[in-house]
Amino acid sequence: MSASQTSSQPSPHPTVPGGEDDPTLLVKIFGKDRPGITAGLFDTLAAYGVDVVDIEQVVTRGRITLCALVTQPAGDGSEGSLRATVHSWAESVKLQAEIISGRGDNRPRGVGRSHVTVLGHPLTAESTAAIAATIARGGGNIDRIFRLAKYPVTAVEFEVSGTETAALRTALAPEAAALGVDVAVVASGLQRRAQRLVVMDVDSTLIQDEVIELFAAHAGCEEQVAEVTAAAMRGELDFEQSLHARVRLLEGLDESVVEKVRGEVRLTPGARTLVRTLKRLGYQVGVVSGGFTQVTDDLGERLGLDFAAANTLEVVDGKLTGRVTGEVVDRAGKARLLRRFAAEAGVPLAQTVAIGDGANDLDMLNAAGLGVAFNAKPLVRQAAHTAVNVPFLDTVLYLLGVTREEVEAADVQE
Ligand SMILES: [Mg+2]
Numbered sequence: 001m002s003a004s005q006t007s008s009q010p011s012p013h014p015t016v017p018g019g020e021d022d023p024t025l026l027v028k029i030f031g032k033d034r035p036g037i038t039a040g041l042f043d044t045l046a047a048y049g050v051d052v053v054d055i056e057q058v059v060t061r062g063r064i065t066l067c068a069l070v071t072q073p074a075g076d077g078s079e080g081s082l083r084a085t086v087h088s089w090a091e092s093v094k095l096q097a098e099i100i101s102g103r104g105d106n107r108p109r110g111v112g113r114s115h116v117t118v119l120g121h122p123l124t125a126e127s128t129a130a131i132a133a134t135i136a137r138g139g140g141n142i143d144r145i146f147r148l149a150k151y152p153v154t155a156v157e158f159e160v161s162g163t164e165t166a167a168l169r170t171a172l173a174p175e176a177a178a179l180g181v182d183v184a185v186v187a188s189g190l191q192r193r194a195q196r197l198v199v200m201d202v203d204s205t206l207i208q209d210e211v212i213e214l215f216a217a218h219a220g221c222e223e224q225v226a227e228v229t230a231a232a233m234r235g236e237l238d239f240e241q242s243l244h245a246r247v248r249l250l251e252g253l254d255e256s257v258v259e260k261v262r263g264e265v266r267l268t269p270g271a272r273t274l275v276r277t278l279k280r281l282g283y284q285v286g287v288v289s290g291g292f293t294q295v296t297d298d299l300g301e302r303l304g305l306d307f308a309a310a311n312t313l314e315v316v317d318g319k320l321t322g323r324v325t326g327e328v329v330d331r332a333g334k335a336r337l338l339r340r341f342a343a344e345a346g347v348p349l350a351q352t353v354a355i356g357d358g359a360n361d362l363d364m365l366n367a368a369g370l371g372v373a374f375n376a377k378p379l380v381r382q383a384a385h386t387a388v389n390v391p392f393l394d395t396v397l398y399l400l401g402v403t404r405e406e407v408e409a410a411d412v413q414e
Contacts, residue, residue, distance in 0.1 A: 020104045023072040024053055025079070027086060031095035033064035041066065044089045048073035048082045053105055058146070064095075069105065109143060110162025113188035116172065117399050120181045121390050123154040127179040131158075134175050138163045149404035152270070152392045157401065159188070169385065176387075184386035184399040186370060197347040198278055198396075199338050199364065201356030202289035202296055202310070205374050206393070208266045211291040212246050215320075218257045221249040235359035235379055239290060239330040243311065244323075251322025255315050258294045265295060270394030275303045277397055277407050284345045288337045290329055290360055307341045335363035355396060356380070372396055 029041055038057065045068070054069040073082050083099050090097035116135065120127055135142060140163035148155040160168065169185040176183035203210045216225035225246050232242040278285050286307025289296050293312045300308035311329050314321040327333065334356075342352050354361070354368035357376040365371025365384045373384035374393065381387045388395055397407060 023101065023103055024105070025050070025070050025072055025082070026100040026102060027068045027070065028098040028100075029064065029066040029068075029090060029095050030098075031064060031090075031093075033059045033062055037064055037093070037095065038066060040089060040093060041068065041086070044086055045070060045082070047085070048078060050082075072101075110139075110141060112140075112162055112164045114140075114160045114163070114165040114168050115186050115188055115401065116158040116160055116168065117148065117155060117184045117186075117401075118158070118181055119153045119155050119183075119388065119390060119395055119398060121153045123156065123181065124179075127181045128156075130175055130179055131172065131181075131183065134171050135160055135163070135168065138168055138171050140168060147403075148398045148401070149395075151404060153390050153395055153398075155395065155398040155404075157398075173382075177381075180389075182386070182388050182390065182395075184370075184372075184388075186386075186399070194351050196282065196351055197284045197286070197342055197345045198353045198355065199286045199288055199307070199341055199368070200354075201334070201358065201361045201364075201374075202287050202299065203291050204357045205355055205361075206268060206271055206287060206299065208268050209264070211261065211265065211289075211295050212250075214261045214264050215250050215253065215257065216246075218260065219250050219253050225249055232358075232360070234377060239360045240328050243290060243328065243330070247311075247313065247320075247324055248322040250313070250320045253320040255318045255320065257320075258313075262295055262298050265299070268391070268393045270392040272303065273394040273407060274396055275305070277394070277402065277410060279304060280410050281402070284341075284347070286341045288329060288334045288341075288364065290334070290358075292324075306345070307337075309337045331360040331363050334361060335367045338364045338367055353396075353400070355393075370399070372399065 029037065050070040050073050052068065052070055055067070057064065057066045073079060086099060087097050118131055132142060135158065140160040142158050143161055144159040146157055148157050165185055165187040172183045172185060200206050210229055212225055212229060213222060216222045228237065228242050228246050231237045232239050275285055284306040286305055287296055287300065289310035291310050293310045296308045296310040309329060311324040312326050314323045314325045329337065338352060338354055339349060342349050349367060350369040352368045353370045353372065354364045355372045355374050356365055357374050357380065359377065359380060362380060362383055365373065371385045373381045373387040375389055375391060376384065376387060386399060
C-alpha cells in the first residue's frame with residue numbers, strides 16, 4: 001500500500017487527546033491523604049471542560065501524590081483561570097499544587113520491557129542505588145516503581161523499558177549476589193500473566209528436610225546417607241547411583257517408619273500460603289521429587305496439589321527392601337515430569353514456573369518459563385533464571401507480581 005493510499009484511509013481510531021504537539025497541563029497535588037481528594041481535583045478541572053490524558057496516584061506513609069495530565073482548556077485566559085482555581089481549591093483543603101504547561105504526553109517507551117522484582121531483608125538504600133544504576137548503565141529506563149510487600153521481606157517492582165530482558169538479567173545477577181538481595185527479571189507482556197503451572201522440588205524446597213535423612217535416622221545410618229546426599233546435591237555424584245546407594249542403607253526398616261517420617265516432615269515457612277494463593281489464582285501446582293511417593297503423595301493430599309511424582313520405596317512383607325520401584329526421578333526425570341505435567345495441564349512450557357534447590361533440579365529450572373533457585377547451592381543459583389535466598393517460600397509470589405495485600409485480602413475473604 002502506498003503512502004498516499006494510507007493517508008486517504010479514514011483513521012479507525014478517534015483522535016487521541018494530548019497528541020504529540022497538543023498543549024497539555026501537568027497538575028501535581030501533594031499532601032495529607034484523605035477520601036475525596038481525587039474527586040475534588042477533577043471536579044475543579046471539570047469546570048474547564050478539559051480531557052484526561054494520564055493519571056498516576058500513589059499514597060506513601062499517608063501522603064498522596066496525584067499527577068493528572070489534562071488537555072489545555074479552550075479560550076483566551078482560561079489557562080490562567082484554571083491555574084488560579086486549582087491553587088485556591090488546593091489551599092482550601094491544605095494541599096500543595098503545582099501546574100506545569102507543556103506539550104503532548106510521555107514519549108513512547110523504549111523497545112524491551114521487563115519487570116525487575118527486588119527482595120531485600122532489609123532493602124537498603126545502597127542496594128536500591130546499585131540496582132537502579134545497573135539498569136541505567138544498560139540503557140534501561142525505570143518507568144514505574146511500586147511496593148509489592150513489606151512482609152516478610154521488602155519487595156519492590158521496577159517496570160523497565162529500553163533494554164533486553166536477558167541482558168538485564170545478566171547484568172543484575174552478579175550485582176544482586178554482591179549486594180545480598182534477590183533480583184528477578186522477567187519479560188513484560190501477556191505471557192507473564194498467563195503463567196499457570198508451578199512445579200516444585202520437595203526436599204529443602206517445599207519442606208525443610210531431606211526425606212531420606214529422616215528415614216536414615218530411623219535406620220541409624222544418618223551420617224552415611226547425609227554424606228552421599230551432600231555430594232549428590234553439589235553435583236559431584238550421579239544422582240541415580242547415589243539414590244540407589246542411599247536407599248540400600250534402609251534395607252530391613254519396618255514399614256511403620258513411613259508414618260513416623262510423614263509426621264516429622266516440616267513444611268518450609270510460606271509453603272501453605274504459596275500453594276493456597278496459587279490455587280486461588282487458578283494455577284495448577286505440582287511437586288517432583290527425588291524422594292519418595294510414600295511422603296509426596298501425603299503432602300499432595302494435605303496441600304491439595306494437582307500433580308506429584310517421586311520414587312517409590314519397595315516394601316515386601318512389611319519391610320523396606322532397600323530398592324526403589326518404577327521410573328527413577330533423577331535430574332532428567334524432573335525435567336521430563338515438568339513437561340508431562342504441563343502437557344496434562346494444557347499449559348505451554350513457557351508459562352510454567354519451576355522451583356528447586358539442588359543440582360538435580362537444574363534441567364527442570366532451565367526447561368521452565370521461569371526457573372527459581374530457592375535457597376540453592378551456588379552452582380544452582382548461578383545457573384537458574386532467578387534466585388530467592390530468603391527462607392520464605394511465599395516470596396515466590398512476588399516474582400509473579402502478586403502483592404502481599406492481594407495475598408492477605410484473599411485470606412480474609414475465605
Ligand atoms: Mg531439593
